[in-house]
Amino acid sequence: MLRSFLLGVILLFSLSAQAQFIIKGKVTDAETGDPIAFANVLIQGTTIGMTTDFEGNYLIESKSLGDSLKVSYLGYLAQSKPLGKQEEQTVNFQLWPTSFELGTFVFEAGENPAFEIIRRASSKRKEFDKRSLEAYETRNYTKIELDVDNLSEDFRQRKSVKAVTAVLDSIRQLTNDEGEKILPVFFSETLSTFYFRNSPDLKKEIIEKTKVTGVGITDGSTTSQITGSVFQEYNFYKNWLRILEKDFVSPIADGWKTYYDYDLMDSVLVGQDSCYRLQVYPRREQDLAFTGTIWIKKEDYSLKQVDLTIPKAANLNFVERIKIQQELIATDAGPLLPAKTRVLVKIGQVTEKTAGLLAKFYTTSDVIRVNEPMPTSFFNQAVELKPDFNQYTADFWRSTRPDPLTEEELAVLQMVDTLKKIPIIRFYSEGLKFFATGYLPVRKVDLGPWTEFGNYNNVEGLRLGFGLRSNFKFSNKWLLEGYGAYGLVDQRWKYKAALTRILDRTRWTTLQLRTSRELDQVGLEMENLEGNSVFLAASRFGTLRRPFVSTNHRLTFQREFFKGFLLTTGFNLAEFDPLFNFYYLEKDTREFKNRFETTEFRAGIRYGRDEVIIINDNVRASLGSNRWPIVELNYAQGMDFLGGDIRYTKLNFYLYQRLTMGIFGVGRYELDAGKIWGEVPYPVLKNHLGNETFFYTTAAFNTMNFNEFASDQFISLRYRQSFEGFLLNSLPLIKKLKWRMVGSANVLMGSVRDENVANVPVFDPLGVPLRSFGRLDPSKPYVELGYGIENIFKFFRVDFFHRMTYMDQPEAKPFHVKVSAQIIL
Known part of the structure; x- marks a missing residue:
């Protein structure tokens, strides 16, 4: 019996010695509830531990058990929890984010060992970039x-x-x-x-x-x-990643040493791959760069996974944190594709009495095929x-x-x-959407746009109006829209009515019939300013300059023949009925005329190689291009039939591109060129858009007066540069303000043929002097240069402009200050 007892005790101790303890759980962000991938989990007092997977899960099997479990990760406060004595237990952690501050880097003689790893990883970017497939x-x-x-x-x-x-x-x-x-x-x-x-x-x-x-x-x-x-595409093999319309530099980009510092932490096993784990830090904390951890495979120096954060100190507005986690897998052809991506964007409170916004994105991908x-x-x-x-x-x-x-x-x-x-929530959500889009959905129609509901100017006095359009619930093939408005002083009705038939939604094809009667201004026509609604609304308020009643009847056909290539063609009948003292000399009889009608055949093409287009209900909407320019070529032929009084030909070329310029920020240029053949009244010429207001706009020459110059042939180049935090991020006191430099240069060359000058009389039939337009010297460009600061108190921008030429013009001023308000990140 004693022997049996001793054998039992020995067996019990033997089993205890072989006992396997299992600890499992999940690590999440305490603010967002999102899993924290790649966090370090360690049994305290031992070397036993692991890192969490992409879903934040961990599972530790151990023959020994300490008294507590500790979880730590860069950018979060470390946390410990006690362990029980049971063989299997679940311990979950919620970690609190903490501000990440750069420490002082101290290196011994010789090169930082992390640099050679990054150098090799960067040199192999093309080999592993999915765009090389x-x-x-x-x-x-x-x-x-x-x-x-x-x-x-x-x-x-x-x-x-x-x-x-x-x-x-x-x-x-x-x-x-x-x-x-x-x-x-x-x-x-x-x-x-x-x-x-x-x-x-x-x-x-x-x-x-x-x-x-x-x-x-x-x-x-x-x-x-x-x-x-x-x-939701994030490719760290690009030099620059565009996030929220900002360009952030990749940790393995060309020129990585300009933007980043690195620490080689250790070598770890990730799955079956032995990897270097490196900590990355921006050299200047306000640069648009990442901080966090990247894992690079020892075998071929490819990225295995990344866990990167854009810190709060970066020169961004309202954004408290952007976090990107990504796992990559190799394709059979070699280049890598993301298997899992998680993105978190935390928008802070605009004021203390408002709330913030949290956006979470998660994508998993399975490769179906490559190189087919x-x-x-x-x-x-x-x-x-x-x-x-x-x-x-x-x-x-x-x-x-x-x-x-x-x-x-x-x-x-x-x-x-x-x-x-909840009714109050529906009220506020619909109201916000109404303000942002201009339209309020009510069953099968949308009421709006709200900008047409009221206005005030010196011609109409108080203007009241109302508009609506059909929506997708009414039909996905027909779009009906229109508005009516009435001025209490001029006592004129204004209106627009349009009927659009959508013939093909895949290769966007439409046929539209439209008629309108509206107040316009020479050089400020609504048709030319439809893409700049704020400036258009402001220009129709207060004092109207050279106003006229414009009546239009238009038939337009559109067809997208292949991706990015849109053809537009049609006819337009228009009447010009001035409300200011205007006359021109008719071409053949040289008689005074103060109104005219035009009949135009129009054709145009637009090409955006990588322009992103979505179909918003029954309207085609552009989200812009990524890399290539957008090109437009438009042709119009004025004819003297169907009521037309004038024969002429117009040709216009337009080019726009956004340029990513690395440390120098982002540049944008617009090239606009045109020519008009034929003798025409000056409202038919290109009346270059000036800006006499105190507010800055990209749509105009900001040192030019309204109706100062017109041309029948011209070419203009408008360039503006947003330097982001370049230079100012390095100035000790200024960098805390997060100001950003901006610059611009606008150049215009144009001319008017003698016959188009001769058809403008100096006096009207009663001998009253007539105002016409300024004439550019074909050998002398109009030049204005600007510079300024944006992001003042996060909202305001101040620009200073110098007019460099044509200072002999009446009312020309050499220096202008313009202000504007904007909401930018």
Whole structure:
């Protein structure tokens, strides 16, 4: 019996010695609830530990057990929790972000050992850049969540907010460890297939299924086009990554040593790959650069994974944090593609009494095939929705998601659905959308634009109006729109009515019939300023300069023949009826005439090689180009039939491009050239747009007076440079203000033929002097130079302009100061 007892004790100790302890759990961000990938988890007092995976999970198996578990990661406060004695336990952590401050770098003699690793990684950028593939195709799942956070007590006590606080307080999962609330307002899931083709550089995403729920979201077709993965692409093998319309330098870019410093932390095993783990730091904390960790494979110096943050100290407005985590996998051809990407953008409070915004993006990708390019015609539409994109079952999403929704995400969906039903929330969300878009959806029509509801000027006095248009719910083939307005002083009705037939939505093809009667100003015609709504609205308020009643009847046909190439053609009948003292001498009879009619045939082409276009309901909308310029060529032929009084020919060329210039910021140029053949009244000439207001605009020459110059042949180059934080980020006192330098240069050359000068009489038939226009010297350019500071108190900009030529003109001033307000990051 004693022997049996001793054997039992020995066996018990033996089993205890072989006991395997299992500790598992998840590490998340305490503010956002998002998983923290690549965090270090260590049993204190031992060397046993691991790093969390991309979902923030960890699992440690150990034969020994300490008294506590510690989690740490750069940019977060470290945290420890006690361990129990049980063989299997779950310990979750929520880490609080902390401000990251650069320390002092001290290196011994010789080169920093991290530099050689980065040098080799940078030299192999082309080898591993996915853009070097001939083509690739991926299957993507994308998840987006938007939350209102920083719910201050002042914000919560507002009458409009109290309606939701009771609901918010009832959902436990929508809090962090400190009990602070977030208010979800949007959640989407999208399943899509993404296609890329090289030479030429073409992209396309087909949205197969999308599930969108959000406060104020009424049209899934438009929203679904921007919730896919095409707008969530982050390629660290580019020199510059564009995020929120800002360009951030990659840690392995050409010239990396100019922007970054590095620490080689250690060598680690990531999956089956042995990697260098390097800490990266911006040399100047206010530069648009990243801080964080990158893992580079020892075998071939390719990126394995990144965990990078744009720190709060960077020269950005309102943005408290941008965090990007990414895992990369190699394709059979060699270049890397992202397998998982997570992005967090935290927008701070504009004022202490407002709330902040939290945006989360998550994308997983499976490679379908590489180097099997689709035909060029396939890429005609950048984003395409499948006909049944919004038809699905709950089982479909459960089987499609790479991972099930967390408790927090399920609570988010519950909260968004609840908010949508609260009347005060609907009122505010619709009101905000009305202000931003100009239109208020009411069933099958949109009321607006609100800019037409009222105005005041010296001709009309108080102007009252009302407009509406049909929307996608009415028809996806027909668009009806129009407005009417009445001036209480001039007692004239103004109106616009248009009927558009959408013939093809894939290769955008439309036919439009439009008629309008409106007040215009010579050189400030509404048609030329439709892309600058703020300046247009301001120019129609107060004193109108050389106003006239413009009546137009137009037939227009549009067709996109291939990606980026749009053809426009049509006829236009117009009447010019001046409200100021205007006369011209008729070409043949040399009689005085003060009004005229034109009949024009028009044709134009527009080409944007990489311009991103989406179909917003029944309207084609451009989101701009990434790399290549946008080119336009327009032709108009004036004819003397169907009521036309004048024969002439117009040709115009326009070129625009945005230039990424690295440390020097971003440049933009516009080249505009044109010629008019024929003898025409000066309102038909190119009346160069001046700006006599105190406000800065990119649409005008800011030192030129209204109606100062006109030309029948001209060429202009307008260049503006945003230096971001260049130079000012290095000045000890100025850099704290986050001011940014701007500069501009505008050059114009033009001329007018003698016959177009001769048709303008000096006096009217009653002998009253007539004002006409200034004439540019064809050998002497008009030049203005500008410089200034933007981001003053985050909103204001001041520009100083010098007029360099034509100082002998009446009322010419050599120096101008212009101000403007803008909301920029």
